Amino acid sequence: MNVCYMNKKRDPHCPISNYSYYAQLIRSSCPEILKNCSYNNEVFNCCEYFQTIETDVGICYIINSIQTKNSKPYPMLSNMKQKSGVLKFQVLLTSMMYTLGEDEIPSVTTLYSSTLKLSLGKKYRRHVTVRNIENDPLVAETTPQQRACRFHDENEDGLYPHYSYSACNVLCRKRAQMELCQCIDHFMLDTTESERCNISGMWCLHSHSKDLTTLKPHWAKRPGLSCNCLPSCNETEITILKDVITTLKPKKYITYVEMVLAYLPTERFKRNVVRSRLDLVVSVGGTAGLFVGASLLSFVELIFFFTVRFISNVLMEKRKQ
Template identity: 35%
Template sequence: MQRLRDCVMTTAFVFQRPAPESSVNKRPRQMPRRHPGPRGRAAAHKNSKRTFCGTALEFVALFLGQSSIHGLNHLVAEKRTLLERFVWSSIVVLAIFGSVWVSFDIWRHYDGSPSAISMERNFMDWTTDMPSGTLCPSDRVDEEKLEAYVDSYWAQNNWSIVPYDTNKKLQGHPVTGPMKLNLIAIEGKDVMFYYHSPYDVLDASNTKVSIPEDKIRTVQVKALSTHTTAEAQALSIKQRKCRFPDENDLRTSPVYTFNFCRMECRRRIAWRKCKCIPHFYRKTGRIKVCDVHGMQCLGKYSELLTKLVDPITGRKYPCNCLPECDQVSFYLEEEDVKPNILKIGASVECGIQNYPRMRLKRDVIFGFGDLWVSIGGTGGLFLGCSVLSIIEIFYFFTIRLFIYILEIRRGTRPVLQQKPGAF
């Protein structure tokens, strides 16, 4: 406090008053030059500090008195008591704290959840994708293909697609009517049929239906689409909480899908629990492929690997897999089994019974422009300032400060007289 009082009082003698005219022609008395002792040097150093401190306080007082931010002018106004200055200082500090706190809260809202999923019903403006189907016969192993795969592909770490036998009796009619898919003449007993999104691969959690031999299985599903707008696509992955196929962070897949992410998560679990990965997962680097003992180890964690839920605690395993931004989910609505009169094998008929009249839309509800408007409104509410007030701060402490220093060095800065009650 004593140092602040010294700096304040320095303003009174930083700029010396001019000498009276009568003393101009008088010859000053010659005094013997003496070398300053330690006390003199300390006093000179103290005076230089006071000069700098007083000049700095004068510039700050100039800014406070001319600033457009409300409340600052009362700190340097004339004829203000110490109590008044203390009250206004407390009010200004509380206003700045409230403005910063509310602004950070607005930023957390923008950074955490600027998007939302709403319902869209103008079904005439979009198209609906048909479900994809995957067939898994109970007799899954073809000895000849298995031997060829092991010799030509697995041994050489070749993960290209095995050539498919086009002579196999599997016929498909992609569209028989507006919303139906037929697969007929399927060889095998108790064939399992999985339906899933056309933009993703099969996962163990997908719904499956059994197709008996020489029967026709009818499956009717309903579709629910999720669409992401261009404005939401411009957000970061953290903000929109979803990924597009090209936003891939997986090591074993060239594109990102939700099920690919879950597969990689199971691969990590297998490595952490048993120090090996199953043979049906892609091998990368020097990771060991499970032998017989490794497969026995994996069998102990079958529930965790299948459902990705800890059987002891009942909590989901933290795979951190985000959904796809544009996706289609299918839900079983009706299924039936009919006799196959032609006796040509199992058949499946999968389609959408009712055209969807609703879809979900992921859109931005709090954008970057809303962020600036909200923060600007907070500054106006607490401090009564605007964008020009922020520019004014930069102006004062750059251009105006530079001019102020030049005026002092050139001596063109007018002498300020300290008035009673002034800062």
């Protein structure tokens, strides 16, 4: 701000709007960042599978995500025959790496434990484990409030193709930016040029950074963003066991990255419905049979007596007359 305004006169070389244009000018392309990708020593084209995705921290390159426009997953298979799973690639620039599930996206509020800053001249080896969730078919018949989660297709007004907890938070942050500053960050996706902030709008976002970049529960009084976002019913839990960082000797202006599946998954969460609608009918029938001596057939006979039997008796009386 002080650089752009000297002695109350704006520097003509300082841009005051259209920041998305300048961000694209300095943004590096995929071939300028990634090379030499392989999985279990099988080489593949980096930029064919590391696809572009827009986030609230800028353009990222992501692999095996369902949130890209044209999803093209690489078959990373691990089984009893092929237990190891090692993804290798080289990074040519200082970057930030995110380790997330297939439906999650990098964002301002991503947990620090899921990120790793990559510096040139070093080799990073990250060991991870994976646990997923299996849902009973009856779970889909319940409401999101009952099961306390949302499926991927329950994505009303979403910014991304599928619902996820992080995608919901991005949408919540976008609405909060518009409410507080009447404009939206130029990194935010699905915005028009008229909605993007100029220099005064960016100052407003900076002034409310504590309210926009941290999450809090609705009952907390501290600064932060309260979003009514439910977790994903299909989320994958990735646990980072350890990071091994070594310095390259002699020093090279390149970064080596290895993502290692420590061992095959040994646990799986399962979400079941404790009481379904059929269970309710069975419970009511059993209770009525126990205390009243009635069954479902008794209720049918009761309806039959007051409808079909009553009409039949009336018709027989008329015939006799």
